[in-house]
Amino acid sequence: MNRLNIINELPDAFLNVSYRDIKKVFEQPTLIHLEGNKSPALFVSILLHGNEFSGLEILQDIFKKYQTDNGYNLPRDLWLFVGNVDAAELGLRAIDGQVDFNRAWPGTPDPQTDTAKLIEKVFETINQDPLFAAIDLHNNTGQNPHYGCITDDTEENKYLCAFFNHIGMVFKSPKGVSTMAFDGICPAITLECSTPGNKPAKEKAFALLDDLMHMDHFPTKPLAQHDLQLVKNSATVKINQNITFCFEDDVESNTDTDLTIVKNFDHHNFTMLEKGEVFAYTKVDQPLLVISPEGEDITYEIIQNKNGNLSLKTAMMPAMITMDKSIVLQDCLCYLLEDY
Ligand SMILES: [Zn+2]
CATH class of the missing domain: 3.40.630.10 (Zn peptidases)
Known part of the structure; x- marks a missing residue:
């Protein structure tokens, strides 16, 4: 110890x-x-x-x-x-x-x-x-x-x-x-x-x-x-267990994964992600898990999947987006913020 x-x-x-x-x-x-x-x-x-x-x-x-x-x-x-x-x-x-x-x-x-x-x-x-x-x-x-x-x-x-x-x-x-x-x-x-x-x-x-x-x-x-503009964390976006994923930017790993996150997703940090704006493509039903600050699964309230195109149901502000795969797995893909 x-x-x-x-x-x-x-x-x-x-x-x-x-x-x-x-x-x-x-x-x-x-x-x-x-x-x-x-x-x-x-x-x-x-x-x-x-x-x-x-x-x-x-x-x-x-x-x-x-x-x-x-x-x-x-x-x-x-x-x-x-x-x-x-x-x-x-x-x-x-x-x-x-x-x-x-x-x-x-x-x-x-x-x-x-x-x-x-x-x-x-x-x-x-x-x-x-x-x-x-x-x-x-x-x-x-x-x-x-x-x-x-x-x-x-x-x-x-x-x-x-x-x-x-x-x-x-x-x-x-x-x-x-x-x-x-x-x-x-x-x-x-x-x-x-x-x-x-x-x-x-x-x-x-x-x-x-x-x-x-x-x-x-x-x-x-x-x-x-x-001061105070914002609060309304949701944490994680990748579901056993889902393979890659970033569009990362050509080498951009092969046959379940989930692909759009290019330059990290440029969305502290910038609004509009309702319906596609931020990922998926081949499976539920590649992401969205958790409320209270720990509840709110995936269906937050994210829509239209023919494999993932977007938000209401505009929110992503933060702490990381493009480092090991950090995504250890921690999360991003937080979603709203005005406090
Ligand atoms: Zn830290």
Whole structure:
């Protein structure tokens, strides 16, 4: 089982290490506590998904900014959790069969796994004193803009979303994600920083973290409505079991599959997919499974199949579309959003 490593000093090697070499610095999942000039502390988690390395680079930039001759002069106390180092070393989101580090936080339906117990220890440790905010840094695999995800629509959380981008997402499932665990405890947000290494997204996330290091408190007046378009996840689209599929773009695998997703489907991220607009072709009756946030099968309410042409019954906005087949199988093809 993975033991949690808790330390009070940042090894110098952290500053320039690549995610594939992270185990040369931290052999195990590691929680680092660094004192700054004010409390309460900011909590940041990175590499909960091993191949989403922007978070590592953003934190390296933060530390470089505040590095001094004898350590770091951070404006605020900081907790940093470096999550799935084993998957990071292999360049994977998660290792096959491994519990997802962002499905194992308090509230998870499977609290008995070793990973859930490790994260419970992280959660207990950081919550001994109040927290200023909790920020979880991720990347997408498809062509998504950067945006924040919150699980509770408090004014503070909406501010966190709006600081990052003019669009933000509210979600209530899956359970066991980091951000949800902080509901009722402190402002919390998942920052989806576009594809790994994407520079504009990294700069926005850096600016937000740096602001949070300095801020005395969140704004007290409500956020102006036009500053943020909040959307919610209304459905998750998965490929049904034992269905073979390919992307039209991917000529090599474009052979005799049950399901073919149209070319450039990932360009539809955060762009309306109109009613009746065909997004896939199928040779079988029900290649897709659409699940509501409550976990119900809503395939027939959402998707129509006309002579093998698949489209939506009402216009919705896809997000988190990935063209990476292994991610599609591990997670989903996309989410479908509506205005919150
Ligand atoms: Zn992620």
